[in-house]
Amino acid sequence: MNERVQITRLPTGVPGLDEVLGGGIPEFSFNLIAGGPGGGKTTVAHQIMFAAASPERPALYVTILGEPPLKMLRYQQQYGFFDGAKIPGAIRFLHLGTELLEHGLDAVLERIVSEVEATSPKLVFVDSFRAVVRRSMEPGQMGLQGFVQRLSLQLTGWEATTFLIGEYEEREAESNPIFTVADGILWLSQAVNRNSMVRKIQVVKMRGQSTIPGLHTVKISADGLRVYPRLPSPQPTTAPPPDRSLRRRTGVEGLDEMLGGGIPSGYSVMIAGPSGSGKTVLATQFIREGIRSGERGVIALFEKPPTEYLATMPSAQGLSELVGTKQLEMLYLRPLDLSVDETMDEIASAVQRVGATRVVIDSLMGFELALAPSFREDFRESLYRMVGSLTKLGITVVMTAELTDSYTELRLSPREISFLADGIILQRYTELRGQVRRLMVVAKMRGFDHSKDLRLYDIGSDGITVGEPLVHYEGILTGTAHLAVVPK
């Protein structure tokens, strides 16, 4: 008797949610969609219903008290998932507000049961269940525990997958019997931080399934909800598995030698330097060199939109043709309430679309500014996850970071994020023979030998040209180089 019951999982129709749930909603489960107002509870319930309902798997949406059904239908129609052709064949509505107000919980339960027995819906939604909870507290009413138990048994017995929708506070989770009886609990919330608002979803519980823990960002658009899993599972890619013996050349003669032959596959490099030092020029050259050798690239821009970038950056000349031939995709991610998960999803999707092996993030400071304030607190952790998710797919990531020159200390990156990158190329200004010159050094290449030379470089119409090592100078990093005194 080793044969285990197979649980069918229903797709939710909410992008990203099935992944978070561990495959979808278990059939015949009794679920709670909870959270505060404005979190998207009714919308996610409708989205699941319209995705899962069919003439063979009919749905019953019971409204009790709360948002008037007239308005609910009016607003829900604005979403792309709303399919009026499914009403009433696959989806039926039943309003029981009057039953609750005039006859109490017994009448509500009786109506739901008789409707279920008459029409055998496979999906049942009760919105808002909060009204039932309030009514159960009145004298002479059936207790909430009894109501939930009977409803759960009845609906499960009729092989219905059930969703109770209601506003709850987190502190209620300990004492409310619904939380005990429910097989699954989805918790939606929204947090306002300064001038931005972020919605999140958490699978508090989903019996028998391996869910992705934690809070996942939710966006609501004209298409409905979209969930950005906190830890996205690795996606298939055209890129080979990370083989760090494979080097990706930057296209900057001299720099590739300094790096030991180029940047390894599945490696991350930060180009840190002051304004105007040529960070974007170098990053663009890296992308251009990859495409020249048959690879594909993605540039994620956080400061300038692609049109402005292409029009104003001398190093970007010709890139629009590469975009046109789908060898390059340029993403502009500038809204100020981005989440890291959303950014990762955008970049990962672009990588998939073009089959990219090279990704440029320009710039990290722009990325941080584009995040909603609540995500900025976790910027380092978020960056670590994002870079890790790309490099483990064999993608080489180049990031630019603005770094104010300091002539009293050697700083490798802003905000102590240098440890997140496998390699660091540092660019600086220095005074040399009456001129302000640019110089670069490969400050770090984790696990690989690299040049320790400080080398001057120039930026011309063809990009960066690296010059000779400054072997005869000292004090270069203090900003004023002088000839070294060589002992006789």
Next chain:
Amino acid sequence: MRPEAARQLFTVDVDAGDARVVAAHAAAVCQLLSVHVSRLVGDLGMRTLFARSLALSQAAFPCLKKAAATPAENPYDLLRRCLEVESATTAVGAAVHVFETFTALLERFIGAGLVANLLHEVWPAIFESDTKETK
């Protein structure tokens, strides 16, 4: 398309020339409609929209004023009582007007597609369903 269908819905017994038959039929039609609409938008939503339809139809059919003035009573009974003292032709015209006003109001809230599907569900021989997606 719908005005002709609505007239068809309310004129089944007009040949009898008896306004009482027309009025009783009109009340029954509205009562049946309310059962289906209430499922979708609730009893209160149904009654509110119906009361507004009666109020909006008074300009064209002053005989409906009595129905609109007493909202506490069953609105379909009130409609019946208003119509049964009119001529059969007027009764049909008023019933069609109220029905048209009501469905137009409902469309404004929940869209023409859902309303078409709802009417088709109740009277499939008279109203066509909306086969395309409602967005």
